């Protein structure tokens with residue numbers, strides 16, 4: 303992309319929640335394009351970017367942070383995240399909870415970020431942003447990068463120049479981008495399908511939320527009879543998913559694409575519908591018996 307810079311529209315920035323007044327360089331950069339920026343503990347603005355924040359969390363961010371803190375994904379979500387609606391149609395997302403004062407990040411200390419080695423994707427990218435770009439005369443989407451220059455950030459005046467590729471490498475972003483990719487595709491697809499897929503039921507959004515963000519509960523879910531009655535996973539794949547959180551996360555995206563969009567990559571049992579029907583009948587019969595027993599007990603009193 304370095305041979306063809308693409309100007310961005312104000313809408314592109316606003317859709318990312320970036321104040322266009324503070325963005326000085328509305329030009330896409332490719333991997334080999336250079337920009338000047340350096341951030342270090344001695345800089346006068348140290349920690350300023352961790353105040354007044356709105357940090358969106360990806361599922362992989364949640365996994366890394368909850369492991370850093372030694373807690374479950376359920377505990378992390380309850381204590382360190384807020385819900386927000388991603389698409390205006392009930393799709394849930396998470397962002398990082400802040401302290402009351404100045405909306406500072408919960409993990410901010412005088413020495414810097416308390417979870418630095420596992421900081422979220424958005425923190426790693428700053429002061430770069432990224433967007434999918436469709437080049438002229440090509441329907442192929444590429445990732446384009448741009449510099450986000452906000453008034454409080456003095457890192458842009460430091461005498462260090464690097465390429466986008468070097469910056470991404472230094473920030474450990476290859477791994478994060480790889481782990482975020484499937485989820486980003488899922489959200490984009492859900493957003494573009496909008497209400498045409500129908501308003502999601504509360505139950506389907508609970509399932510989505512669990513599979514996307516609450517990995518420890520999702521792991522328990524795929525061990526359950528409810529999952530095993532329907533899906534036919536080979537034993538070695540089960541083993542891999544249970545022993546490796548990255549594999550579990552990638553599997554959760556496949557699961558959601560199958561449940562939401564019918565992209566069938568997980569084999570289903572041929573008798574799944576019969577088994578579910580049978581179990582539903584058993585549950586209803588049990589419920590009816592309980593009601594009958596209750597009514598009989600009242601009559602005898």
Ligand code: SF4
Pocket residue numbers: 351352355357407408409410411414415416417418421422425
């Ligand atoms: S997670 Fe760390 S780097 Fe990100 S906003 Fe919080 S303190 Fe700053």
Ligand code: SF4
Pocket residue numbers: 340341342345347348349350351352428429454455456457458
């Ligand atoms: S240079 Fe920018 S990114 Fe670094 S601490 Fe200052 S405000 Fe934050």
